[in-house]
Amino acid sequence: MSDSEQSRPSVRFVTVGEDFSGQRLDNFLNRELKGVPRTRLYKAMRKGEIRVNKGRVKPDYRLVTGDKVRIPPLRTPAPSDPPTIPRYWAEQLSERIVYEDGTLLVVNKPSGLAVHGGSGLNFGMIECLRQTRPDDRYLELVHRLDRDTSGLIMVARKPATLRELHRQLREDRVDKRYLALVPGQWPRSLKRIEAPLEKNTLKSGERMVRVSKDGKPSITEFSVVERFERATLVQAKPVTGRTHQIRVHALHAGFPLLGDAKYGSEKGEALCRELGLKRLFLHAHQLRFKLPEVGRMDLLAELDNDLEEALVKLRK
DSSP states (O other): OOHHHHHSOOOEEEEOOGGGTTOBHHHHHHHHTTTOOHHHHHHHHHHTSSEETTBOOOTTOBOOTTOEEEEOOOOOOOOOOOOOOOHHHHHHHHHOEEEEOSSEEEEEEOTTOOSSOBTTBSOOHHHHHHHHOTTOSOOEESSOOOTTOEEEEEEESSHHHHHHHHHHHHTTOOEEEEEEEEESOOOTTOOEEEOOEEEEEOTTSOEEEEEOTTSBOOEEEEEEEEEOSSEEEEEEEESSOOTTHHHHHHHHTTOOOTTOTTTOOHHHHHHHHHHTOOSOOEEEEEEEEEETTTEEEEEEOOOOHHHHHHHHHHHO
16 A cells, blocks of 8 residues: 555544534534535535435534544645634624623624624634634534524533533523514514425525425414504514524515515615614514523623614604
């Protein structure tokens, strides 16, 4: 055997330890294959190059202790410095930490910042936190928010915390509430939307979600918070956690969210111009859950100034 054959990288099989039980496969692979772009990882999963227990799995598969992950020798780009995090985002995040202890961070994520890099983005919230908090050896997203959605998001600082909060999410023990503004008068009788959702990718590469009988079961509960002459402020509680769920369910009900560039309406755009609203009006304002050593947590994040100003104009 030649020296080149001996040095050629080969397939690895990694057994998942207890510390990584409950973690998403794509996040696990980011650590095992540092430097490999997410797009390449997703392609490897689609093609079956990456497998778990000899079977194909999706990127959002939750690992279990003892799982055997097949990891092929994927090429990594030449080493380079991590992307420079703009000072603006670093300052924003440092000012928007709602809760912190040795096991958990809860951040009031600003609109316009993705939760992680990928799909053409060099960085997201999690990369910002890791770079600006180098003493934190472990920072992992517990759940996600759309890039244009602001509000509360949890970041685990310990593997055990990630596993526990994932368990609570699976068992619907985490109470998440959002505030959203829609044009028109939301009917008080419309309190629950149960419509299956399916992801689609357009030819342009844009990801869209639609109501479809072939989609995954999806439920959102709505209630009216405040009425205005031409709009309604509603509270939304997602019972399931599908991509773009609140936005698509509101559209399905005939009330697309104000400022929604993907699912909005011309009527909504006109009202946004009048209000000076330049972003999606969707804000994760309340989180309720339990921390083993702390007990019941009930966290709130007030509306950002631009959203509150829109409401002030409507009240006038």
